[in-house]
Amino acid sequence: MQIIQHHTERSLDTNRGIQPTSARLQQHPLAALDPIATRVRCRAGQQIHQSAGPADHWYRVVSGAARRCAFFADGRRQIVAFLFPGDLFGFSSTGAYDFWVEAITDRTSLALYPNAAVEQLITSDAVVAEELRRLVLESLVRMEGRLLALGRMTALERVGAFLLDLADRLGPVAPHGVTLPMRRHDIADYLALSGETVSRTLTILRQRGAIALPTTHEVQIVDRRALVPRL
Amino acid sequence: MQIIQHHTERSLDTNRGIQPTSARLQQHPLAALDPIATRVRCRAGQQIHQSAGPADHWYRVVSGAARRCAFFADGRRQIVAFLFPGDLFGFSSTGAYDFWVEAITDRTSLALYPNAAVEQLITSDAVVAEELRRLVLESLVRMEGRLLALGRMTALERVGAFLLDLADRLGPVAPHGVTLPMRRHDIADYLALSGETVSRTLTILRQRGAIALPTTHEVQIVDRRALVPRL
DNA sequence: CGATCTTTTGACCCCACTCAAGGTATGTGG
DNA sequence: CCACATACCTTGAGTGGGGTCAAAAGATCG
Numbered sequence: 049m050q051i052i053q054h055h056t057e058r059s060l061d062t063n064r065g066i067q068p069t070s071a072r073l074q075q076h077p078l079a080a081l082d083p084i085a086t087r088v089r090c091r092a093g094q095q096i097h098q099s100a101g102p103a104d105h106w107y108r109v110v111s112g113a114a115r116r117c118a119f120f121a122d123g124r125r126q127i128v129a130f131l132f133p134g135d136l137f138g139f140s141s142t143g144a145y146d147f148w149v150e151a152i153t154d155r156t157s158l159a160l161y162p163n164a165a166v167e168q169l170i171t172s173d174a175v176v177a178e179e180l181r182r183l184v185l186e187s188l189v190r191m192e193g194r195l196l197a198l199g200r201m202t203a204l205e206r207v208g209a210f211l212l213d214l215a216d217r218l219g220p221v222a223p224h225g226v227t228l229p230m231r232r233h234d235i236a237d238y239l240a241l242s243g244e245t246v247s248r249t250l251t252i253l254r255q256r257g258a259i260a261l262p263t264t265h266e267v268q269i270v271d272r273r274a275l276v277p278r279l
Numbered sequence: 280m281q282i283i284q285h286h287t288e289r290s291l292d293t294n295r296g297i298q299p300t301s302a303r304l305q306q307h308p309l310a311a312l313d314p315i316a317t318r319v320r321c322r323a324g325q326q327i328h329q330s331a332g333p334a335d336h337w338y339r340v341v342s343g344a345a346r347r348c349a350f351f352a353d354g355r356r357q358i359v360a361f362l363f364p365g366d367l368f369g370f371s372s373t374g375a376y377d378f379w380v381e382a383i384t385d386r387t388s389l390a391l392y393p394n395a396a397v398e399q400l401i402t403s404d405a406v407v408a409e410e411l412r413r414l415v416l417e418s419l420v421r422m423e424g425r426l427l428a429l430g431r432m433t434a435l436e437r438v439g440a441f442l443l444d445l446a447d448r449l450g451p452v453a454p455h456g457v458t459l460p461m462r463r464h465d466i467a468d469y470l471a472l473s474g475e476t477v478s479r480t481l482t483i484l485r486q487r488g489a490i491a492l493p494t495t496h497e498v499q500i501v502d503r504r505a506l507v508p509r510l
Numbered sequence: 511c512g513a514t515c516t517t518t519t520g521a522c523c524c525c526a527c528t529c530a531a532g533g534t535a536t537g538t539g540g
Numbered sequence: 541c542c543a544c545a546t547a548c549c550t551t552g553a554g555t556g557g558g559g560t561c562a563a564a565a566g567a568t569c570g
Contacts (some may be wrong), residue, residue, distance in 0.1 A: 126430045140419045188371045191422040198429040199471035200358045268487035
């Protein structure tokens with residue numbers, strides 16, 4: 049689940065005068081709480097948050113990248129979501145599974161918002177409440193897409209869809225080149241594959257001319273249609 | 280197939296007077312809208328709703344059971360969720376994929392609430408808004424559990440977890456016996472397996488003494504722990 | 511009580527996993 | 541700047557869990 053993709057264009061309100069909230073939303077839904085937010089910096093691999101029971105904070109990724117993981121007792125790992133700047137998390141942390149959030153890159157920084165303050169903001173500010181409702185619904189829809197991917201797509205389709213999704217999220221400006229901040233093994237655990245299969249699949253896509261790999265962590269999308277599994 | 284019996288029986292509410300919200304919530308979050316709700320009855324296999332674009336109604340399952348499916352162009356199917364009495368849906372329908380909702384059993388009946396009315400209720404009634412927020416978050420958490428299942432569980436673990444989940448949802452009173460309203464192939468598309476594998480897996484669980492199968496569609500859970508993949 | 515659909519079981523196959531080895535990027539100390 | 545260590549990535553060979561195809565056995569219903 050990619051928790052949130054911040055749609056700034058939605059907030060480009062022409063009426064600035066009377067609505068301070070919509071002006072704040074040009075940044076992010078919780079901007080009103082920034083004065084009381086805590087900032088945290090992490091290095092690559094560092095654990096940010098472990099959910100044992102309900103979270104006491106909402107988190108917002110400010111810069112860098114993070115992964116939200118679930119572990120089985122025997123070591124199997126599933127990455128539930130990759131988190132990028134603007135993404136919120138923490139609100140769906142129940143203690144059902146062993147969820148971790150870890151930084152992927154050095155210099156990953158986050159803002160922490162106390163749960164109580166967020167809940168108070170939701171009840172007091174209708175625009176924020178609306179925006180958060182939209183964000184949670186959006187992450188639900190994203191989740192359903194991931195369900196299809198993990199359930200019924202082949203390795204080629206999963207990797208293709210992943211690259212397209214990442215290109216949309218990370219490079220709206222340059223939609224044909226993405227820098228993957230995560231390792232192959234992370235992609236594997238995100239797509240429910242093995243690291244070797246991810247490698248092999250990328251090689252196949254390159255040989256087919258669907259993508260180019262200037263460096264190990266840079267991907268250029270050459271033939272977009274070759275990556276889409278027709279639904 | 281189209282919806283046939285579209286008789287709008289107004290809900291038979293005994294208490295029509297003004298009630299505090301908390302009293303209404305003893306029934307369900309949208310109870311306040313029951314007076315304007317539409318009732319629909321379906322037979323097995325009948326299509327209830329197809330999402331082409333945002334839905335114009337919220338739905339609540341009153342009785343029976345339904346499945347929410349997504350289809351690929353080549354026929355691959357993934358059942359996103361099974362819907363049972365009390366479950367709400369329709370709110371996460373975006374046009375991204377081809378989602379259908381179909382009745383599983385005869386005499387499945389639903390209540391339809393106009394989108395506009397629901398949204399107005401949300402903004403006007405804080406308790407309802409809170410309750411719905413809780414429900415959406417709950418379905419998000421459920422979804423994350425499914426992601427783990429489809430991503431990293433074996434066939435045995437998926438079927439085991441499915442039976443336990445269903446027992447919790449359908450038989451809180453008699454936790455050791457469940458009647459499965461759906462066919463094997465539905466379970467398969469829910470768990471991202473083949474129908475044959477579901478059959479084989481149930482046989483294995485029976486042979487191991489984890490479950491008993493008095494009839495094809497009745498399951499008794501004999502050894503609960505044998506069904507749990509230790510997380 | 512025959513027609514049709516669903517479930518079970520068997521035989522075989524394939525996609526992706528595992529194990530393993532070699533190659534490449536990254537970092538560290540001299 | 542280089543030598544070395546330590547990741548990480550790629551590629552190959554072989555295996556296995558679950559898919560597909562097929563047929564028989566149950567269920568369901570007119």
